[in-house]
Amino acid sequence: MLALSDAQIGGWVAQFLLPLFRVAALLMSMPIIGTQLVPMRVRLYLALAIAIVLVPTLGPMPEVELISVRALYLIAEQVLIGVMMGFSLQLFFHLFIVSGQLLAMQMGLGFASMMDPANGISVPVLGQFFNMLVVLLFLAMNGHLVTLEILAESFVTLPVGEGLSVNHFWAIAGRLGWVLGAGLLLVLPAITALLVINLAFGLMTRAAPQLNIFAIGFPLTLVLGLAIVWIGMADIMAQYQVFVTDALLWLRELAGAG
Template sequence: MIPLEFTADQIGQWVGQHLWPLFRIASFMMVIPFIGTQLVPARVRLGLALLMTILVVPMIGEVPQVEALSGDAVVITLQQILIGVGMGFALTALFQLFVVAGQMIAMQMGLGFASMNDPANGVTVPVLSQLYTITITLLYLAMNGHLVAFEVFLESFRTLPIGLEGIGQGGLWMLTHRISWMFVSAMLLALPAVTAVLIVNISFGVMTRAAPQMNIFALGFPIGLIFGLFAIWVLQSNFLPHFHQYTEETFEFMRQLQGVP
């Protein structure tokens, strides 16, 4: 029998061909909203990452041949983690956009005190934000947004192949500016309801100046709350177009992060 002999380069090639894609995929799945939450155990996320890695590796091709404990291997590993976390952050910003919009509306209409625990993130958020979170999660899954997200993410292995090159400084600046996009979009989404409640508060302010003896605060709070709920109900008709637009912008941003025009 001829003994099988494997060189250190071959072993490093096999390990790197599976380990580096695993770092990128696992980092992505640990961050994205619908899988990377506290509701999904870490073992399940790791198992899904391993399964996806096994399916993706045959389509990747050759990976750089470097020593396992060299500085280049550490840089490549960090680049894979950064790519996965960056693209997962883009999806997280999409979901947190509606949470911030719900907080803005709730604070203006007097529902800021009505908070509940968010089991997905482990924090306390207003009830309106939790309602928005449930709504966009169901819409996202119903529109197969998770499949599109995985498709865009897997394109990164072609546009950003495994190597010393990553998203670069320009990609880091894009991720930083994405935070401002989240707050601006949340303000645009919440602006109609906030403006409607502000008009009601201004009206009660004018009434207070005209009739100081009236207890406007006791009367204005429930009326402002009811009018805010009515404004939210009216604005629900435009919820789907806004969600569709922000989702398209998110996927476009993920492609721009990969360097795809």
């Protein structure tokens, strides 16, 4: 009769469950897969499949009792690591959403909003357009595969049981301002062009006060804003490559921060 001790059972369970919690936390919080468009059951099955493939390549996990404070601590640690990695990708995607919202407000298209099915909130149409664009570019350039590669490397650079350092939290906090700054930089040429157009309308109103600037300026600003967005699409790939490279490098640094 095969006799198994509690330590052996705990070691086998920890060998699979601890990596599973990190993988599942990343899939639940990252963009695209972690949105409401993907059912929870599909995300769970995908996390199980990734963990089954990943576990045989990992080193030995710390042996813990199934029901203990240390087991709960290790589980919470893995969940926190996965959520931090997913949140860092969310910052990259929201960079384009913020830039679209800033541009929509400047060109007078902020009133045109639609329901975002991924997040369940109402966002400007231009912000949703930028969001769909960056999702398609991210998938087309295999960004999801790079994310899974970084996740697998995180078990080497940030092993289970070693704990998180203050550098990880400072890395997240220092990146929050990057979203607004990069989003503003992304649409700065378009905002500058719209500002010049508004200044021109202001001078026209000053020169001819009887001119109904609201009847002329608003639709003209809207049309010119759409033309500026259309022209700016020619350079969106170069800008996307710069920001996605920066975001993925930062994600790799975050997984290996000590």
